[in-house]
Amino acid sequence: MIWESSAADLASRATHRSSRWRGPVARTPRHLFVPAWWEAEGDRWELRDPVNEDQWYPAAYADRSLVTRVGALHADQAKPDDHPTGRPTSSATLPSLVVRMFQHARIDDGDQLLDVGTGSGYGTALAAHRLGADAVTSIDVDPYLTDAARDRLAMVGLHPTVEAVDGTGPLPAKFGQFDRIVATVAVRTVPPSWLTGLRTGGRLVTTIAGTSLIITAEKRADGAAVGRVEWDRAGFMHARRGDNYPAGASGLLAAAHEIDGEEITTGPYPVVDVANAWDLDSMLGVIAPGIEHAYRDEGYRRIAVMAHADGSWARATSGGGQMPTVHQGGPRRLWNILDDIRAHWLEHGELPARGARVLITPEGETRLARGKWRAVL
Template identity: 35%
Template sequence: MSDDDKALRLALAERLEASGHLRTGLWRAAVEAVPRHEFLRGGFFEPADSPGPTAWRPVLPDDRRWLGRCYDDASLVTQIAGTIAPRDIRGEILREPTSSSTLPSLVVRMLEDLQVEERHRVLEIGTGTGYSTGLLCHRLGDDFVTSMEVDPEVSTRARTALGQAGYAPLLVVGDGLAGHPDGAPYDRLIATCGVTDLPYTWVEQTRPGGIILATLSGWLYSSELARLTVGEDGIARGRLLDGQTSFMIARPQLPPPLGLLPDIEDGEERATPLAADALDDWNTRFVAQLAASRAQRLTLNRDGRTEHLLVDVDAGAWAALAQDGDTWTVRQGGPARLWDDIEETVTQWRADGAPGLNHCEVTVTPAGQTVTWSRACIGSRS
């Protein structure tokens, strides 16, 4: 441990404690001990300062900024397009990020919210760089930590980094949505990827009284952290914790390519009291996802005006919204009416006082996942 490394870890712990994310001494000791830079030896990507779509350029360990940046409270992209690592690129790349090192404040906030105790066995879904895995190992011991990663190359790099840092948990390559039944039951399960539907397999692999911590997301890309407790009846119940937590969605649950867009000239048209820009609000968008969980959103510029399009590829349903003066109209087609469902759900939520998402209750049964709010929350806000 060099003096520079130690000073950076101590400074990070101070910042996380001051911000309220790091709340207990045992997790502070983990942050002070686990070297985040060891998990970023392969470098990371930073957004390029250029107009247009976001381009990414590599920052490697020979860059004088690298070490300090490793201890910023920031998410650092470590993989692009499913296979491309920072060392693979010279210049810039315009593809989408597929793996990252999550900002430390969110990592420690989630670990605090997980409420682990000594000798608790933890299943982590999404090893990523391995930094959060290292923190768990420091807190609980290697034998109590199992971490799953869907990408073999990402898992291999994490294994190397964990070894360099002195940790040796059980690392499993596979679909995290299926969990790891060979090691069940677990006392705690934590997911560092977003899920559109929390798998019941996770409930089955968590002991009664155990806790599941995961980010519920959707294809409109509003998401929140949920903490559920598994009951003796095999049902997991809990609440959203609020805070606009965001993770990349688990790869098996990513939306399908939009492909050829539907012919939006046809369809039933009417005025709507709900403007398309209502979906710019994080909470409203999350509620809209409850009504149209598989809808994707895009904007089209046609004939000098902007149209807001929602498409459910699987159902073949679509809704196109446009503004004419103070009036919004919606045109819909396909076997379902996407905007009717969204409008009804958002209108009811607003009539109930638009309760903050931390008042939403989540239930996961063998039949699926439900998210509801209570009229008792009228007037409350997040």
């Protein structure tokens, strides 16, 4: 099996035939950037460490994301009997989404690009093929990832600048300024260093953490940036500052499946799988960030559970076509917040976050507005 034919097939699926990104996808051996990965099987992670092309290429050249790090364990450092716990902390993003993020940046020949979130290095390789390696700088908080990506890029003859940098903090002064900044990690508020590092008229592309909302914005002379929430959608891992994510509300989420609520009511709307209802989840992520979700559909019964690190939790259970019984506890009523959003959706026919105007202040505060609706992140 020859990798060039697999990459060409991937390019035909991930790009339009006239796209300037088709060539970079067709010329990049993605399998070299993902030598091993994790796959979820039931309640645990299983290592995929292929020994031949027949096992490797179908996954490496599929248009899907491959999880390369769970908790603190990189797949290419793991042993077959390792089963890490926790959340995915790095991945090789599906190629079509990498291309779409670059397309949102409206990259031109001669642009200097900052790629935030090196990960496997595959997206960095596409950018280096498109712009030339000298025009691309890529950063990641994880030194192992940047070292591995630098080596893999060199294997295919590409030598962009790749450095271990916490993208949420100051950028090295030696980087200078960029025409485009594209982040394939999600942030709640835009780091001020990104605006400092962006030339006036330059364009920023990122996603809001805990949502599928893509922000594009162009820097003004006063140091702020203005733009919009795109109608497109994307989901990326949250930018992290350390080796792993905080513990979050996973313990409370598990407990909330069984405990009785301080308040028990009947909900006005059917039980919904919030995490897979992208617009609903995004609106909730703007208004009440940090909620974790679980959902089970048992055929005769559906159960949705929500929990937050502040101690708030909710469980909605329905069966037989009945409206759900809702148990809630803690300082906030999470299901009530969700129902308020659903009521707005029914009254207005849509939710206002997607398509909103965006203002990012020089300090990084992000303000969204659409019609009479306003939100400050």
